[in-house]
Amino acid sequence: MKNWKKWMSLLLCAGMMTGLSACGGDGGSENTAEGNDSGGSEGTEITLWTYPIGSWGDSATVDGIVAAFNEQYPDISVSVEFLDYTSGDDQVTAAIEAGTAPDIIMEGPERLVTTWGAAGRMVDLSDLWDEGTISDISAVSEAVVNACRSSDGAYYEYPLCMNAHCMAINYEVFEEAGALQYIDEETRTWTTEDFGNALQALKDAGVETTGIVYCGGQGGDQGTRALARNLYSAEFTNADHTEWTMNSEAGIRGLQQLVDWEQAGLLSHDAGLQAADELQLFANGTVAMSFAWNASNESNYAEQIDFTAYAMTFPSDDGVPELDGGIYGFGIFDNGDEAKIDAAKQFIQFVCDDETQGPQSVIASGFFPVRSSFGNVYEGSDQEERMTVFNSMMPYLGDYYNVTPGWADQRTAWWNMLQNIFNGNDVTESVNAYVETSSAATQAASGN
Amino acid sequence: MNKRMKPTGMQKALIRRETISAYLFLLPALIFFVGFVIVPMVMCLVTSFFNYSMTEFAFVGFSNYVEMFQDEIFIRALLNTILIVVVAVPVVTVFSLWVSSVIYKMNGAVCSFFRCIFYLPVVTGTVAVTVVWKWMFNRYTGLFNYVLGETGIIDSDISWLGDERTAIWCIILILLTTSVGQPVVLYVSALGNVDESLIEAAQVDGATSRQVFWKIKWPQIMPTTLYILVITTINSFQCYALIQLLTSGGPNHSTETIMYYIYYQAFRLYRYGYGNAMGVILAIIIAVFSAIQFKVAGRKND
Structure with missing residues (x-):
C-alpha cells in the first residue's frame, strides 16, 4: 500500500511536470502557415510576420508566394504569422523584448525605419540597395528611397509597393x-x-x-x-x-x-x-x-x-x-543568426525583385509597384480600369513625413x-x- | 493532562516522507506561480526605477514616480479609475444581491434560466459584448439614439462615446453588465446555503422578512460579499479592454484609466520603466482598497 502511494505520487508529479514543460514549449507553429518545407536537416527556417496589406493578410495568397519561393529555394522553410493593426504592434513589441522577434516583417517605414530601426533592432539592408535598385525606385518616387533610409544612412526597409490615400x-x-x-x-x-x-x-x-x-x-x-x-x-x-x-x-x-x-x-x-x-x-x-x-x-x-x-x-x-502615401515593404530583425539573415534577404529579393514574382507580390498588396521597371502590373487584368483611377492620383503623392x-x-x-x-x-x-x-x-x- | 509524546524514529521518518511528498505535489504549482507571478512582479518593481525603453536601460531612482504625479494625464486616469471603482463596486454588489434574493427561491429551472441570463455577458467574451454595445451607442445608426429620438426624449443624436459628458458613464454601464454575472451566481449559491432551520426559528419567534434578511441571511453570506467586493474592486481598477476597444481613452482623456495608460506608455511609446512604475502604484492602490474591505467586511464576518 505504501509503495503504491509512493509510485502514484511520483507519477502525478511527473505528469504535472510534463504538462508544465508542454506549456513552456515552442508554440511558434500554432497559427502559422508552414511553407513548403523541402529543406533537409541543413535547411534554414525563417519566420515572416505580415500586417494585412491587401491579400498579404490572406493565408492562401501568402502560402502561394512561399510555395513559389520554395521552388527556387527548397532549403529555406518559411513560417508565416498574420498580424492585425489592432494588436500587431503589441505582438511585435512583446516579441522584441522576449527575444522572439520574427526574421522578416512586412510594413511601412514608420515602423521598420523610424521605430524598430532607430532602436537598433533591424538589419541594415544597404547591400540590397544597389545602384540599379535605387535608380529604378527613384524613377517612381525619390521619397520612397528616402523613407526607407534611416538618418544614419542605413536602409532598414526594402520596399515592395506604395499607394496614395x-x-x-x-x-x-x-x-x-x-x-x-x-x-x-x-x-x-x-x-x-x-x-x-x-x-x-x-x-x-x-x-x-x-x-x-x-x-x-x-x-x-x-x-x-x-x-x-x-x-x-x-x-x-x-x-x-x-x-x-x-x-x-x-x-x-x-x-x-x-x-x-x-x-x-x-x-x-x-x-x-x-x-x-x-x-x-x-x-x-x-x-x-x-x-x-x-x-x-x-x-x-x-x-x-x-x-x-x-x-x-x-x-x-x-x-x-x-496626398499622403503608404509605402510597404520588408525589414529583417537582427536576431544574431547570419544564416537566417541571409535566408531572409533571399526571400525578400525573390518577393520584391523576381521578374515573375515581383509584380505578383505587388498585385497581392492591391497597391502599386515602387519600381518603374514593373510598369503597369494591372494591365490586362480585370482590375485595370479600377486601378487606373488610383494610379492617376499617384503624381499627387506628397512628402512622406511619417518617418519623423x-x-x-x-x-x-x-x-x-x-x-x-x-x-x-x-x-x-x-x-x-x-x-x-x-x-x-x-x-x-x-x-x- | 495532555502530555505531548515525542515521536519515535519511525514516526519522524514517516512525517518527513509525507512532508516531502506534500512539497513535491506543491512544486509544479509553485514553479508556475514563482515564474509567472512573483518574478514578473519583482521585475516590474525593479525596472520601475529605470529609464527602460527599447534603446535604454539606465537607473533613474524615483524619477518615474516623480514624473507620474506631475503627469496630468496620469492624474486624470487615476481619477477616472477611482470614479469607475466607486460607482461600479457598490452598484454591482447591491444589484447582484437584489437579483439573487429574488431568484434563489424560484424553482430550479427558472433560477438556472436567470443565472444563465446574467452570466451570459461573462462567457460571451469582452470583444463580442463590446461590438454590440458599440453598435447600440453609435451616433448615426445606434439603438439608443433611435429609441430616444423616436420617443421625443432627445432632439438631436448624441455621440455617446464621443462626448466627454457621457463616455465614462457608457463605459461604466457596460462594465456593470459584464460584472454582475459572477456575483449573481455566487450570491444565489450562498443564499441557498443559509441554514433554513435558523430562518424558520426566527420566523417562529416573529421576525419580519427584513429582520430575517439582516439578522440571519446577511451574516451568513458575508464571506461571499467580501469576496465579491474584493474581486469587483480589482476588476474595476483593471478596466482596460473596454477602453481599448471603444474609446482609446478619449474624448480628451475622459475615459483614460490607469491600466490603459500603462498599456499606452509601454506598448505604444515603449516606455517600459514608466509603465511599470504606474503598475506598482496601481498594485499598491488595489492592495490598500482590498485591505480596507477586508478590515471592514472581515470584522463583521468574525
Whole structure:
C-alpha cells in the first residue's frame, strides 16, 4: 500500500511536470502557415510576420508566394504569422523584448525605419540597395528611397509597393444634390471653395451627414491629416522631418475652416469614431463621403456598397492636392543568426525583385509597384480600369513625413487635438499644444 | 493532562516522507506561480526605477514616480479609475444581491434560466459584448439614439462615446453588465446555503422578512460579499479592454484609466520603466482598497 502511494505520487508529479514543460514549449507553429518545407536537416527556417496589406493578410495568397519561393529555394522553410493593426504592434513589441522577434516583417517605414530601426533592432539592408535598385525606385518616387533610409544612412526597409490615400464621395448623392458641378471629374480634384460649396449643396438637398471628421483614435488618421493640411496647403513637417509645422498660418487656417464648417452644420465631427467606423457608415450610405479611402478599401467594401464610391483627391486652395502615401515593404530583425539573415534577404529579393514574382507580390498588396521597371502590373487584368483611377492620383503623392521621429506620440496628440478644437477650445492654442507635445517626443526620440 | 509524546524514529521518518511528498505535489504549482507571478512582479518593481525603453536601460531612482504625479494625464486616469471603482463596486454588489434574493427561491429551472441570463455577458467574451454595445451607442445608426429620438426624449443624436459628458458613464454601464454575472451566481449559491432551520426559528419567534434578511441571511453570506467586493474592486481598477476597444481613452482623456495608460506608455511609446512604475502604484492602490474591505467586511464576518 505504501509503495503504491509512493509510485502514484511520483507519477502525478511527473505528469504535472510534463504538462508544465508542454506549456513552456515552442508554440511558434500554432497559427502559422508552414511553407513548403523541402529543406533537409541543413535547411534554414525563417519566420515572416505580415500586417494585412491587401491579400498579404490572406493565408492562401501568402502560402502561394512561399510555395513559389520554395521552388527556387527548397532549403529555406518559411513560417508565416498574420498580424492585425489592432494588436500587431503589441505582438511585435512583446516579441522584441522576449527575444522572439520574427526574421522578416512586412510594413511601412514608420515602423521598420523610424521605430524598430532607430532602436537598433533591424538589419541594415544597404547591400540590397544597389545602384540599379535605387535608380529604378527613384524613377517612381525619390521619397520612397528616402523613407526607407534611416538618418544614419542605413536602409532598414526594402520596399515592395506604395499607394496614395485619398477620399471618396457617394456619386449619386452628389448628383442628386447638384454638387457634381464642384468637382473636376477629369482630374478628380477640387478646390477648398468648391468643397465648401459642395457641402452647402448637400445640406440644402437635405443630406443629414455630409462627412465626418473622425477623431476617436489613431485608426486612419492619415485622412484627417490630409484633409486639414490640404485645405490651405499647409506642410505637416519641415523638409528635414525634424519639426512639426501644423501651427503655421496655413495649418491653423485649415483646422479653423473645419471647425467653422462643423459649427455651420455643413460637416460633422465624432470623437467616438475611427476610420473603420466612418468607412462602414460610408459603405451603408449614412454619410456622403469618406476621408479614409484608397484602392484597398475600395476592394474591401465593394460587396457592401450599392452606389458609386467615387474616389477623389482632397480639396486644396490651389486645386493641386498633396496626398499622403503608404509605402510597404520588408525589414529583417537582427536576431544574431547570419544564416537566417541571409535566408531572409533571399526571400525578400525573390518577393520584391523576381521578374515573375515581383509584380505578383505587388498585385497581392492591391497597391502599386515602387519600381518603374514593373510598369503597369494591372494591365490586362480585370482590375485595370479600377486601378487606373488610383494610379492617376499617384503624381499627387506628397512628402512622406511619417518617418519623423516621435511619430507614435504625434499620432495620439493629433486626434486629441482634433477633439479639443471641435469641443470649442481655441484652435491656435490647441494646435500649439499639439506641436509642443509632438516636438518633445521628436526630441526625445532623436536623443536631443 | 495532555502530555505531548515525542515521536519515535519511525514516526519522524514517516512525517518527513509525507512532508516531502506534500512539497513535491506543491512544486509544479509553485514553479508556475514563482515564474509567472512573483518574478514578473519583482521585475516590474525593479525596472520601475529605470529609464527602460527599447534603446535604454539606465537607473533613474524615483524619477518615474516623480514624473507620474506631475503627469496630468496620469492624474486624470487615476481619477477616472477611482470614479469607475466607486460607482461600479457598490452598484454591482447591491444589484447582484437584489437579483439573487429574488431568484434563489424560484424553482430550479427558472433560477438556472436567470443565472444563465446574467452570466451570459461573462462567457460571451469582452470583444463580442463590446461590438454590440458599440453598435447600440453609435451616433448615426445606434439603438439608443433611435429609441430616444423616436420617443421625443432627445432632439438631436448624441455621440455617446464621443462626448466627454457621457463616455465614462457608457463605459461604466457596460462594465456593470459584464460584472454582475459572477456575483449573481455566487450570491444565489450562498443564499441557498443559509441554514433554513435558523430562518424558520426566527420566523417562529416573529421576525419580519427584513429582520430575517439582516439578522440571519446577511451574516451568513458575508464571506461571499467580501469576496465579491474584493474581486469587483480589482476588476474595476483593471478596466482596460473596454477602453481599448471603444474609446482609446478619449474624448480628451475622459475615459483614460490607469491600466490603459500603462498599456499606452509601454506598448505604444515603449516606455517600459514608466509603465511599470504606474503598475506598482496601481498594485499598491488595489492592495490598500482590498485591505480596507477586508478590515471592514472581515470584522463583521468574525
